[in-house]
Amino acid sequence: MFISVGLVSFGGGYAVIPMIQYEVTEKGWLTAAEFQQTVALAGMAPGSIATNAATLIGYETAGYLGAAVSTAGIIIPSLIVVVLLSAFFYRLHDNPWLKSSLYGLRPVTTGLILYAAIHFGLSNEGAAITWGIVPTLLISGVCLYLLLKHKLHPLLLLIVAGAAGIVLF
Amino acid sequence: MEIMRDRIKGLKHKFKLLNQLFWTFFRIGPSTFGGGYAMLPIIEREVVSKKKWMQEDEIGELISLAGSAPGGVGVNAAAIIGHRQAGVAGAVSAVIGVTCPTFLIVILISIFAMVFRNQPKVEAALKGMNGAIIALILMAAYRMAKYSVFDRTTAIAALATVSVLLFAGVHPLYLIALGLLCGMTVIRIKLRLGLRARTEKQTATGSPSELEYYI
Numbered sequence: 001m002f003i004s005v006g007l008v009s010f011g012g013g014y015a016v017i018p019m020i021q022y023e024v025t026e027k028g029w030l031t032a033a034e035f036q037q038t039v040a041l042a043g044m045a046p047g048s049i050a051t052n053a054a055t056l057i058g059y060e061t062a063g064y065l066g067a068a069v070s071t072a073g074i075i076i077p078s079l080i081v082v083v084l085l086s087a088f089f090y091r092l093h094d095n096p097w098l099k100s101s102l103y104g105l106r107p108v109t110t111g112l113i114l115y116a117a118i119h120f121g122l123s124n125e126g127a128a129i130t131w132g133i134v135p136t137l138l139i140s141g142v143c144l145y146l147l148l149k150h151k152l153h154p155l156l157l158l159i160v161a162g163a164a165g166i167v168l169f
Numbered sequence: 170m171e172i173m174r175d176r177i178k179g180l181k182h183k184f185k186l187l188n189q190l191f192w193t194f195f196r197i198g199p200s201t202f203g204g205g206y207a208m209l210p211i212i213e214r215e216v217v218s219k220k221k222w223m224q225e226d227e228i229g230e231l232i233s234l235a236g237s238a239p240g241g242v243g244v245n246a247a248a249i250i251g252h253r254q255a256g257v258a259g260a261v262s263a264v265i266g267v268t269c270p271t272f273l274i275v276i277l278i279s280i281f282a283m284v285f286r287n288q289p290k291v292e293a294a295l296k297g298m299n300g301a302i303i304a305l306i307l308m309a310a311y312r313m314a315k316y317s318v319f320d321r322t323t324a325i326a327a328l329a330t331v332s333v334l335l336f337a338g339v340h341p342l343y344l345i346a347l348g349l350l351c352g353m354t355v356i357r358i359k360l361r362l363g364l365r366a367r368t369e370k371q372t373a374t375g376s377p378s379e380l381e382y383y384i
Contacts, residue, residue: 017306022340040298041282043305045274048241055275060283064276071272075244075264082235082248083260104326104352106317108344111330113310117303118335139300140307147308157301165297166290 016050017116020057029061036120043158050074135168186255187262193220194247194266212246222254243267322355 042052058070235245251263
């Protein structure tokens, strides 16, 4: 299953988060709330969030073996594509078909990432949408400011946000 | 006999190279908090100045290639460098090397999480981190938008993607396929109509400001 996710993770991982969520909740491995906790944890480790989330989900559903299998699953497709690309790159570099398909692909990826943010913020189980979402949005607003203006390191950002969470919730 | 000895020598050399690839990327692996782009300056230092596996001017090409393939940029960069050095086996050992440390750290985190997950303080902290994750994702979207959305067609495509996902629940895979097809057809049509759409893309992607070593 993570092979299909890995294959489409153009744009460095964030775009696939809704896709992972879709697959994982559909299969009944995790609930939406558990999934959010998992992604928060995945952000704390080095490396791409999507790969880490895959490892975590694999571990939670099937132990060490599960972790190894899902990590391999999410990496192998990109490994294959990269090896193929780098083998043929010199010929393909200026290929108009490749360029025009990337032209169409990039805005879609942008949309996917944006959707990932919205979806991640709002999937807090329907009922609590009005009240429970406010502090979360507050935190993400402040975080966005810190990222844009002060270029805060992502790990520091997570720690600050965790502390804020303890205070607010 | 001679051939055998040569072959064994070659194998030894190759094994040594694979070993080097693995450990180099094993060291680079943990430095990538917040996603692969943070890894690139370190890869540059290790691979260009220390190991001399690549020339300075090849790095730009490496980054653009790693960024346009699916998957994390750091993993892709490792795969490309490994492939250049020692073929498919090189790519595999570099990727395993870059993944291993993260994998172990994630397993550790997940053991901790299982022990502490039901404590209210930990749950509150995780909830707070959700806010930070949202900000990180928005940041990634903003950075992606800066060089992918530059004319009316791409703006419409990005907005359409968000709204279709929000209101129709289509599997993202179809949208990606659709995006690829649309890109090809739109460029085709524009070319047929009179060649003027072509340059817009050039000015946007040709700018060197893509190299933001962050996240």
